[in-house]
Amino acid sequence: MHSVMQQPFKTAVLILVWGWLLFLVLAPNLLVVGASVMTRDPVSFLSLPLNLDAYRQLFDPLYLEVFLHSLYMAAMTTLVCLLIGYPFAWALSKVGKQRQLILIFLLIVPFWTNSLVRTYALKLILATNGLLNSALMSIGLIDEPLQLLYTEGAVIIGLVYLLLPFMILPLYSVFEDLKQELLLASHDLGAGRFSTFVHVIVPLTLPGVLAGVMLVLLPAMGLFFVPDILGGSRNLLVGNVIKNQFLDARNWPFGAAASIVLTVTMAFLMFAHRLSKRRIGEEGA
Amino acid sequence: MKKLALAGMLAVGLTGCSSEEPQVLNLYNWSEYMPQEVLDRFTEETGIQVVYTTYDSNEAMYARLKLLDDSAAYDLAVPSTYYVSKMRQEDLLLPIDRSKIEGFDNLDPELVNLDIDPENKFSVPYLWGTTGLAVDTADIEGEPVTAWEDLWEDRFDGRVMLTNDMREVFHVGLRVLGYSGNSTNPDEIEAAYEKLSELMPSVRTFNSDAPRMPYLEGETDVGMIWNGEAVMGKDTMESLEYVYPEEGIIAWLDSFVIPKNAKNPEAAHQFISFVLQPEISALISEEIGYATPNLASRDLLPDEVANNRASYPNATDMINAEFQTDIGDDALQVYAKYWEMLKSGR
Amino acid sequence: MTRWLPRTYLTLVYLLLYVPIVVLVVFSFNDSRTGYAWGGLSLRWYESLFNNRAMVNAMWNSLWLALSAATVSTVIGALTALALHRYRFRGKKLLNGMLFVVMMSPEIVLAISLLALFLLVGLQLGYVSLLLAHVTFCLPFVVITVMARLSGFDESLPEAARDLGASDFTMTRTVLIPVIMPALLAGWLLGFTLSLDDVVVSTFVSGPSYEILPLRIYSMVRVGLKPEVNALGTLLLVFSLIMLMLSQWILIRSKR
Numbered sequence: 001m002h003s004v005m006q007q008p009f010k011t012a013v014l015i016l017v018w019g020w021l022l023f024l025v026l027a028p029n030l031l032v033v034g035a036s037v038m039t040r041d042p043v044s045f046l047s048l049p050l051n052l053d054a055y056r057q058l059f060d061p062l063y064l065e066v067f068l069h070s071l072y073m074a075a076m077t078t079l080v081c082l083l084i085g086y087p088f089a090w091a092l093s094k095v096g097k098q099r100q101l102i103l104i105f106l107l108i109v110p111f112w113t114n115s116l117v118r119t120y121a122l123k124l125i126l127a128t129n130g131l132l133n134s135a136l137m138s139i140g141l142i143d144e145p146l147q148l149l150y151t152e153g154a155v156i157i158g159l160v161y162l163l164l165p166f167m168i169l170p171l172y173s174v175f176e177d178l179k180q181e182l183l184l185a186s187h188d189l190g191a192g193r194f195s196t197f198v199h200v201i202v203p204l205t206l207p208g209v210l211a212g213v214m215l216v217l218l219p220a221m222g223l224f225f226v227p228d229i230l231g232g233s234r235n236l237l238v239g240n241v242i243k244n245q246f247l248d249a250r251n252w253p254f255g256a257a258a259s260i261v262l263t264v265t266m267a268f269l270m271f272a273h274r275l276s277k278r279r280i281g282e283e284g285a
Numbered sequence: 286m287k288k289l290a291l292a293g294m295l296a297v298g299l300t301g302c303s304s305e306e307p308q309v310l311n312l313y314n315w316s317e318y319m320p321q322e323v324l325d326r327f328t329e330e331t332g333i334q335v336v337y338t339t340y341d342s343n344e345a346m347y348a349r350l351k352l353l354d355d356s357a358a359y360d361l362a363v364p365s366t367y368y369v370s371k372m373r374q375e376d377l378l379l380p381i382d383r384s385k386i387e388g389f390d391n392l393d394p395e396l397v398n399l400d401i402d403p404e405n406k407f408s409v410p411y412l413w414g415t416t417g418l419a420v421d422t423a424d425i426e427g428e429p430v431t432a433w434e435d436l437w438e439d440r441f442d443g444r445v446m447l448t449n450d451m452r453e454v455f456h457v458g459l460r461v462l463g464y465s466g467n468s469t470n471p472d473e474i475e476a477a478y479e480k481l482s483e484l485m486p487s488v489r490t491f492n493s494d495a496p497r498m499p500y501l502e503g504e505t506d507v508g509m510i511w512n513g514e515a516v517m518g519k520d521t522m523e524s525l526e527y528v529y530p531e532e533g534i535i536a537w538l539d540s541f542v543i544p545k546n547a548k549n550p551e552a553a554h555q556f557i558s559f560v561l562q563p564e565i566s567a568l569i570s571e572e573i574g575y576a577t578p579n580l581a582s583r584d585l586l587p588d589e590v591a592n593n594r595a596s597y598p599n600a601t602d603m604i605n606a607e608f609q610t611d612i613g614d615d616a617l618q619v620y621a622k623y624w625e626m627l628k629s630g631r
Numbered sequence: 632m633t634r635w636l637p638r639t640y641l642t643l644v645y646l647l648l649y650v651p652i653v654v655l656v657v658f659s660f661n662d663s664r665t666g667y668a669w670g671g672l673s674l675r676w677y678e679s680l681f682n683n684r685a686m687v688n689a690m691w692n693s694l695w696l697a698l699s700a701a702t703v704s705t706v707i708g709a710l711t712a713l714a715l716h717r718y719r720f721r722g723k724k725l726l727n728g729m730l731f732v733v734m735m736s737p738e739i740v741l742a743i744s745l746l747a748l749f750l751l752v753g754l755q756l757g758y759v760s761l762l763l764a765h766v767t768f769c770l771p772f773v774v775i776t777v778m779a780r781l782s783g784f785d786e787s788l789p790e791a792a793r794d795l796g797a798s799d800f801t802m803t804r805t806v807l808i809p810v811i812m813p814a815l816l817a818g819w820l821l822g823f824t825l826s827l828d829d830v831v832v833s834t835f836v837s838g839p840s841y842e843i844l845p846l847r848i849y850s851m852v853r854v855g856l857k858p859e860v861n862a863l864g865t866l867l868l869v870f871s872l873i874m875l876m877l878s879q880w881i882l883i884r885s886k887r
Binding site for chain 1: 637652714731735738739744767824868879
């Protein structure tokens with residue numbers, strides 16, 4: 001049935017893509033795992049005695065605080081994105097088909113614009129002499145400019161601004177898929193509006209929520225340029241710690257261990273996402 | 286298979302395109318540390334293009350040079366004192382061929398032949414400067430600020446800026462406690478950390494890219510600044526004053542060095558000679574506000590530059606001043622740990 | 632339920648999303664140096680942008696890099712998508728999963744792992760290292776775009792071609808490629824934009840021999856308010872808008 005000619009084509013394609021992934025994804029990641037169990041060396045970056053010092057260092061109360069603070073900011077970002085994005089995606093799914101296309105287009109336009117430049121634009125707005133303070137002062141709401149720039153809040157605003165579309169898009173797609181009939185059925189059975197929301201809508205949109213959380217939480221821990229520009233080089237993210245360890249302090253094992261924490265977080269979120277999808281599948285069947 | 290071959294050819298073709306350039310000098314320098322005019326004139330005179338890449342800390346510069354190793358194409362870098370000795374001892378530098386350097390004798394005898402590099406085999410001084418207090422007098426009420434210690438006062442809550450430089454910030458903490466700014470004693474460093482973490486709630490931002498900017502932008506009123514940045518800042522904001530703190534300023538000397546993997550050391554030598562011309566040295570000092578070690582250029586400086594105490598401190602200003610020295614990798618690790626804690630704390 | 636509430640909410644969020652962009656564009660024509668106050672209309676920042684040799688050089692480098700990274704990743708990504716769509720083979724699930732992991736990985740993780748690799752094999756950091764890195768993070772996006780197109784594709788067409796005696800390769804060339812062309816273009820444009828925007832990965836794998844625009848912008852915005860950044864941002868915005876409209880136009884046209 002299969003012609004002979006297809007084999008070399010198929011083999012060549014598979015070799016190409018597997019080669020690429022093995023050489024540029026798998027191998028490098030194994031290197032990072034390897035680096036994380038080696039010893040810091042001031043001259044050659046890494047040296048031999050294998051140990052878990054880097055991981056122990058992660059749980060040093062001092063660094064733990066850095067991590068928890070970064071996690072806190074990423075979690076806040078995700079929460080804000082969810083709070084804004086959930087009703088947004090719902091409202092979006094209610095709009096007429098034609099208008100929906102335009103609105104989605106408008107949502108991804110900022111995503112196609114350079115993220116550094118957009119972060120910088122936020123600085124113009126949040127600065128002491130910036131537009132927001134000038135506006136608030138000119139309408140007499142405040143007398144003294146608010147300190148907005150170089151705060152934890154500024155970092156979170158920046159992250160939310162950059163990552164919001166990543167929360168909205170997966171949520172929108174689950175709202176689109178939500179079966180209208182299912183809601184009607186729930187109504188017919190006498191469930192109130194609130195009860196419908198809690199028992200039907202929330203569980204059904206859970207995969208979308210988790211996909212959104214995954215798409216927001218992970219970058220929110222890594223985008224090191226946001227604290228650099230809006231946080232006054234304070235309020236560091238895990239990404240800043242990793243970058244500093246690799247490019248300033250030259251402690252590669254520790255930087256590698258910190259990056260593995262991110263990978264593990266990702267694995268955990270992916271697992272939760274799969275699980276939620278499977279459960280929905282079972283309930284639907 | 287045709288597609289594959291095409292893809293392969295494309296990849297090879299694309300890689301082949303970026304070589305074959307005219308003569309280039311890769312200059313790795315602090316941000317805003319060389320007037321564009323100097324680079325342009327150098328290109329005009331020699332035909333060598335200057336690619337100017339910047340860093341904001343010695344650590345970043347050093348780490349990048351180590352990291353890139355063989356592929357580091359930087360032809361010239363400008364480390365501070367303590368990194369010159371570190372890099373020299375670690376064999377990261379090319380010796381400078383004095384026969385190709387013109388105007389070395391113009392340099393201030395007090396700033397050559399230092400311990401960091403006896404006989405200046407590997408380095409040629411570029412500029413020297415100090416890190417002191419910046420005060421926006423228009424926005425400060427009450428007693429004038431005269432000491433590092435004053436930064437801890439409640440009235441500056443949320444108005445303080447520090448440089449994004451580990452050694453300098455700890456230098457301040459150590460001096461306030463009466464220790465040497467070059468301390469290698471872990472207990473003293475920890476004490477400095479404790480002291481500095483009391484200051485942290487007041488600190489708005491760390492900045493070593495352009496320490497004058499947070500003052501000019503109105504975000505901060507008082508804190509650390511480099512003297513050249515203070516001079517440049519005063520051009521746009523008259524009320525920005527440079528103050529020599531009672532505990533003593535931090536003094537440093539930045540020197541040209543040629544990394545051992547430089548691709549064009551010839552051009553690097555040419556550039557050093559070019560900068561050592563009295564006229565060019567004077568232009569640099571005038572434009573960016575730091576002090577030139579080139580004595581022959583001092584006479585060419587306009588009076589308002591030569592007599593500017595911020596750029597050229599007098600003997601009284603230098604009381605208690607301390608030069609930064611190399612403290613070794615072990616101590617640096619201790620600093621690095623507390624530094625990260627400090628910056629991530631609230 | 633009342634209809635005005637959701638609409639007001641949508642409008643509000645869109646306003647918030649667009650205010651910074653509007654500010655950027657407006658201020659790029661601002662004559663004032665200080666950056667906050669309005670000082671009259673002017674094109675001086677655009678002029679100073681194009682008079683900056685290093686900046687123009689970085690622009691060309693970035694365009695060239697984005698062009699080549701998008702092209703290479705489209706070729707590899709499209710072939711992969713075809714293989715995933717057409718063939719059964721061992722490790723298919725694994726391949727799918729791996730592409731998904733690459734897409735989800737935080738950029739910084741990808742960045743340091745590639746840096747470690749390049750240092751180990753002694754690859755000089757510059758154009759080649761940037762290209763390899765950019766193709767790697769663009770790849771899954773191209774695969775997904777093309778797969779989406781293929782999954783909606785009528786299977787009878789290749790069957791018919793095969794019945795007529797066409798080899799798989801010929802069939803791919805004459806039937807499949809034209810069908811997936813819109814997805815190829817959309818994937819290419821996406822890759823182009825991702826490459827042009829990337830800061831995180833490029834910070835780690837670039838060397839002094841090949842300076843690119845995002846890193847140039849990064850060092851500019853860290854120094855403080857630079858009106859040139861507004862001008863540059865506006866140019867990039869217009870550029871991406873054209874690209875985006877182009878890709879949407881291609882997609883919509885192909886559906887007809």
